[in-house]
Amino acid sequence: MSNRIDIRNESDVVVARQIARQVASQMGFSLGDQTRITTAVSELARNIFLYAKQGWIEYQEITLGVRGRGIEFIFQDQGPGIPDVELALTVGYTSGNGMGMGLSGTKRLMDEFDIKSSPGKGATIRIVRWLNK
Amino acid sequence: MNKSSIVKIHNALVVTLQGEIDDRTALELQQEILQSVIRYQVSGVVIEISQLDLVDSYMARILSETARMIKLMGAETFLAGLRPMVAVTIVEMGLNIDGVKTALNLEVALEVLKGGR
Amino acid sequence: MILGQESYALWLSALQKTSWVTRGSLNPQETERLGKDLVEGISSTVITGSLSASLKKTLEDISIIGVRSGFTPSETAQFVFSMRPYIGDILHTKDYTHVMTLLDEAGLYTFETYLKTREEIIVNQRQDLLELSTPVIRLLDGILAVPLIGTMDSRRTQQIMEKLLNMIVETGAPLTILDITGVAIVDTLVANHILKTAAAVRLLGGNLIITGLSPSIAQTMVHMGVDLSSVITRAVMADGIALALDMLEKEIVKKQQPGNQVKETK
Numbered sequence: 001m002s003n004r005i006d007i008r009n010e011s012d013v014v015v016a017r018q019i020a021r022q023v024a025s026q027m028g029f030s031l032g033d034q035t036r037i038t039t040a041v042s043e044l045a046r047n048i049f050l051y052a053k054q055g056w057i058e059y060q061e062i063t064l065g066v067r068g069r070g071i072e073f074i075f076q077d078q079g080p081g082i083p084d085v086e087l088a089l090t091v092g093y094t095s096g097n098g099m100g101m102g103l104s105g106t107k108r109l110m111d112e113f114d115i116k117s118s119p120g121k122g123a124t125i126r127i128v129r130w131l132n133k
Numbered sequence: 134m135n136k137s138s139i140v141k142i143h144n145a146l147v148v149t150l151q152g153e154i155d156d157r158t159a160l161e162l163q164q165e166i167l168q169s170v171i172r173y174q175v176s177g178v179v180i181e182i183s184q185l186d187l188v189d190s191y192m193a194r195i196l197s198e199t200a201r202m203i204k205l206m207g208a209e210t211f212l213a214g215l216r217p218m219v220a221v222t223i224v225e226m227g228l229n230i231d232g233v234k235t236a237l238n239l240e241v242a243l244e245v246l247k248g249g250r
Numbered sequence: 251m252i253l254g255q256e257s258y259a260l261w262l263s264a265l266q267k268t269s270w271v272t273r274g275s276l277n278p279q280e281t282e283r284l285g286k287d288l289v290e291g292i293s294s295t296v297i298t299g300s301l302s303a304s305l306k307k308t309l310e311d312i313s314i315i316g317v318r319s320g321f322t323p324s325e326t327a328q329f330v331f332s333m334r335p336y337i338g339d340i341l342h343t344k345d346y347t348h349v350m351t352l353l354d355e356a357g358l359y360t361f362e363t364y365l366k367t368r369e370e371i372i373v374n375q376r377q378d379l380l381e382l383s384t385p386v387i388r389l390l391d392g393i394l395a396v397p398l399i400g401t402m403d404s405r406r407t408q409q410i411m412e413k414l415l416n417m418i419v420e421t422g423a424p425l426t427i428l429d430i431t432g433v434a435i436v437d438t439l440v441a442n443h444i445l446k447t448a449a450a451v452r453l454l455g456g457n458l459i460i461t462g463l464s465p466s467i468a469q470t471m472v473h474m475g476v477d478l479s480s481v482i483t484r485a486v487m488a489d490g491i492a493l494a495l496d497m498l499e500k501e502i503v504k505k506q507q508p509g510n511q512v513k514e515t516k
Contacts (some may be wrong), residue, residue: 011155035218106226217419220450220454221411221415
């Protein structure tokens with residue numbers, strides 16, 4: 001069963017972070033992983049607010065055979081979308097705000113990271129971190 | 134939510150970042166720190182962040198920019214008390230916090246600013 | 251419960267001659283107990299049609315003993331399959347196919363649990379090894395030392411980094427000497443791991459001195475174009491310690507002995 005967090009304003013980004021930390025801690029992630037997950041959620045939640053004004057996050061615990069348990073977050077918006085996903089993932093790429101490490105940095109914190117986006121149709125970003133590696 | 138504070142100790146400004154800081158609050162804090170540097174005529178600023186449980190790319194940029202602004206005003210900035218796991222995440226993401234000196238804790242930073250070493 | 255006493259005895263005595271007993275993994279009494287549990291489990295399974303919880307427990311026990319004894323998965327499953335020629339008579343059953351299917355199922359279950367058990371053991375051992383091979387030592391007041399030995403992959407680097415950073419915060423030590431004399435291969439990947447560790451240590455307000463850069467490592471680094479200029483490096487650990495003491499404005503002096511005629515001139 002997935003849960004949902006709506007992102008409509010800046011304080012929702014903080015709410016998303018708090019929920020991410022709480023869920024990660026409850027699932028038994030190490031302190032390091034809790035920090036990675038919370039940081040990734042903070043980055044992607046902010047992106048929704050910055051580029052699409054509003055959107056939502058769905059999250060749930062997942063299991064996959066021998067991979068065991070993991071946590072999945074899906075970030076969705078109906079904003080302008082990411083014109084060039086490849087470019088957006090390049091180190092140092094920035095569309096103005098942040099350090100240009102947002103997406104590429106987030107990708108490095110996670111075990112799985114997929115973007116689906118087409119211009120004008122918004123973006124869907126899915127991230128996963130597994131409990132045991 | 135944001136429980137940060139700015140106090141003057143000797144010739145330094147001690148900024149304790151605490152609680153949940155959203156992007157707007159971070160910008161407001163930057164403004165407040167810069168104003169305080171002028172008001173209290175300090176030669177150094179210590180940003181104590183042992184209570185922060187995450188530093189993402191935005192926060193890293195704000196910290197780095199604030200340090201560079203303070204430098205332009207003729208003072209030094211120390212980042213003190215960064216949590217180990219936050220440091221690991223910053224490094225893994227490839228974030229840079231330029232222009233900031235670091236110290237293990239507030240005492241060490243104040244000591245260095247006092248000209249102890 | 252057990253009807254075919256004679257067949258049952260035959261199976262048990264056959265079992266007593268297998269490597270399970272001859273190699274000393276089980277003593278004859280234990281073999282008998284496991285054998286009895288197994289037959290009872292299979293017999294109740296014939297009625298219900300699926301492996302019962304207690305039968306599964308018995309099969310898991312067999313697998314664990316198999317793994318610990320260093321048996322192969324087939325040798326382990328053999329404990330169950332050795333029953334094949336006898337089970338029909340033991341249970342006095344006419345539905346031979348049904349019993350064989352269940353026996354196969356039970357045998358396969360030991361395969362599964364065998365693999366699971368071995369996986370668990372490997373994971374634990376790997377964890378133990380990682381812990382063992384990455385000590386963070388309090389060398390002197392204000393100086394930590396990390397002697398790296400073996401191979402450095404991302405997982406290990408991460409573990410070492412986390413352990414070191416926690417120790418730095420805990421002890422307040424401003425300097426850490428990371429000695430790479432014992433690292434098998436120092437390539438660009440390892441160099442990057444070292445640079446990452448140095449960056450994290452600096453973020454905390456500490457400093458890293460890398461020692462053990464032998465001539466061959468120095469050559470490799472330069473040839474591969476790895477820039478280590480952002481970290482302090484030394485060829486041998488002793489030099490690193492001397493440098494660390496110097497940076498802390500400390501020195502090691504000879505102890506003053508009251509009764510000693512030889513006076514230090516300094």
